[in-house]
Structures are given as structure tokens and as C-alpha cells.
Amino acid sequence: MAFSDRLLETGADLWDAQKRHPFVRELADGTLAEEAFLHWVRQDYRYLLDYARTFAMAGTKARDEETMTHLMDVAHTILDYEMDLHREFAADYGIDRSDLESTEKAPTCVAYTNFLVRTASEGSLAEIAAAIYPCGQGYLDVAEHMADRATGEHRYTPFIEKYTSDEFREAVDWMRTFVDRCGERYPGEHEAMEEAFLTSARLEYRFWEMAYTREGWDVGSTEY
Numbered sequence: 250m251a252f253s254d255r256l257l258e259t260g261a262d263l264w265d266a267q268k269r270h271p272f273v274r275e276l277a278d279g280t281l282a283e284e285a286f287l288h289w290v291r292q293d294y295r296y297l298l299d300y301a302r303t304f305a306m307a308g309t310k311a312r313d314e315e316t317m318t319h320l321m322d323v324a325h326t327i328l329d330y331e332m333d334l335h336r337e338f339a340a341d342y343g344i345d346r347s348d349l350e351s352t353e354k355a356p357t358c359v360a361y362t363n364f365l366v367r368t369a370s371e372g373s374l375a376e377i378a379a380a381i382y383p384c385g386q387g388y389l390d391v392a393e394h395m396a397d398r399a400t401g402e403h404r405y406t407p408f409i410e411k412y413t414s415d416e417f418r419e420a421v422d423w424m425r426t427f428v429d430r431c432g433e434r435y436p437g438e439h440e441a442m443e444e445a446f447l448t449s450a451r452l453e454y455r456f457w458e459m460a461y462t463r464e465g466w467d468v469g470s471t472e473y
Contacts (some may be wrong), residue, residue, distance in 0.1 A: 252432025252439070253425045256379065256446045257386065263450040267387060268394045270454065272461040277395035279403030283342075286405065289460035290339050291352040296456075297335060299362035300384065301327035306369035307377040316374075319423065338407065356466065357459035361452040368445055375431035379442035382428050383449040385421040388412045 250258075257264065267273060272289070275281035301324045308320035336346050354362070368380045392412035399409060411417065432439065458464070 251425075251429045252442070253382065253386075253428040255432075256382065256428065256443060259443055260383070260447055260450045263447070263454055264387070264390060267391055267454050267457060270457045270461070272457040273391055273395060274398070276405050276408065277398035279399070279401075279405055281405060284463060285461050286408075287342060287344060288355075288463045289456075290335075290342060290344055291349060292355055292358045292456070292460065294332075294335055294339065294349040295352055295354050296358055296362055297327055297332060299366055300381070301331075303365045303369045303377065303381060306366070307374060307381075310374045310377070312374075316427070323420075334411075338411070341407065353466070355459050355464045357452065357455045357464055361449070361456060364448060364452065372445065373435070373438055373441065375435040375438035376441050376445045378424075378428045378431045380445040380449050382424055382446060383453050385424045387450065387453045389417060389421045 272281060272285060276286065304320050304327065305324035308317050308324065311317035311320055336349065339345075339349055365380055369377050372380070389412060392409050395409045396413055399406070428442075432442065435442075
């Protein structure tokens with residue numbers, strides 16, 4: 250069994266929980282409250298900045314030129330292309346750039362991005378590979394589930410199409426290969442990789458919950 254499949258098997262309950270989450274079910278049906286979806290759009294924008302930072306930091310730990318180049322390219326693509334796409338996507342729902350950039354991270358977004366950046370700073374390349382994997386594979390699997398559940402086009406169809414596109418599938422394929430390669434090269438890292446994977450998978454679930462409940466700070470306010 251490929252190590253990426255082993256991780257997915259370990260996190261099967263979390264994957265199922267994501268697919269059952271009301272945010273996912275209602276988005277697929279087109280009935281999700283717009284406020285919840287817009288909360289996701291804003292928070293995901295802030296998340297992507299640190300996701301790019303995580304890939305860039307991972308690139309500094311790669312020992313071969315090909316892996317280093319690809320990781321740095323992913324960071325650049327997120328900042329130079331994906332962020333533009335996200336801004337265009339947000340604009341379609343009435344959110345402008347200044348709104349995105351002034352958004353304060355919700356507690357769950359803080360927890361998730363802090364975990365990724367800390368793992369990139371303190372962890373091994375194998376741990377980083379496992380930590381970033383749930384975001385890519387999770388969104389593909391959840392979006393495929395949404396596509397199967399949807400009965401027709403609606404206002405959230407672009408979300409489903411974005412995360413089931415050929416371009417996104419190619420990106421996830423590379424991540425899966427990266428995880429498998431790390432699993433083969435660093436067998437002593439398997440336990441740490443599993444722990445990193447499960448932490449990110451749990452935070453992926455919490456990200457849906459954060460958006461659905463429009464999570465914010467109950468006391469005080471801090472700009473991040």
C-alpha cells in the first residue's frame with residue numbers, strides 16, 4: 250500500500266466527517282447560507298498566504314534540486330496565480346481585495362496556519378509533506394463528493410468546479426507522489442508523518458465548522 254493511501258486509511262473517519270458536515274452538504278445542494286460561504290472565502294484567502302509560506306519553507310529543506318524547484322514553484326504559483334484566482338472568485342460574490350486583505354483570522358484559521366508554519370520551521374521534510382497533504386487531497390475528495398451530490402448548477406457550482414478541475418487534480422497528484430516518496434525514503438518518520446497528517450485533517454474539518462458557524466473572537470480583537 251502506498252504511504253499516502255495508508256494515511257488516508259488512518260484518517261478515514263475524518264474524511265467521512267468532512268463529507269457529512271452541513272457546510273459541505275449544503276454547499277453541494279446550493280442551500281448554504283451566503284454569510285457562511287463568504288466567511289470561508291475570506292478565511293481561505295488568509296490561509297493561502299501561509300500555505301504558500303509553508304511550501305517555500307519546505308523548499309529550503311529539500312535535498313534534491315527537482316523537489317526544491319517544485320516546492321518553490323508551488324509557493325510562487327499560489328502567490329502569483331492562485332491568489333489572483335481567489336480574488337476573482339471572491340469578487341464574483343461581492344468581496345473586494347481590500348476586504349480580503351483586512352480580514353482578521355478566526356481562531357481555527359490561526360490554529361491551522363500556525364501549525365503548518367511551525368511544522369515547516371521545526372519539522373522534517375517528510376512531516377511537512379504529510380501536513381500539507383490533507384488540504385489538497387481533502388478538497389479534491391470533498392469536491393468530488395459535492396459533485397456527486399449536486400443535482401444541478403447553482404451559485405456555488407464554481408467552487409465545485411474549481412476543486413475538481415484538471416489543474417487541481419494534477420497538483421494533488423504531485424502532493425500524493427511527494428508523500429509516497431517521503432514515506433519510502435524516511436521509514437523512521439512514519440509515525441511523525443501520521444501525526445502531522447491527522448492534525449491537519451482534524452483542522453480541515455474544523456475549518457468547515459469555522460465557516461459554517463462564522464467563528465470569530467468572542468473577546469477582544471487582534472489583527473494578524
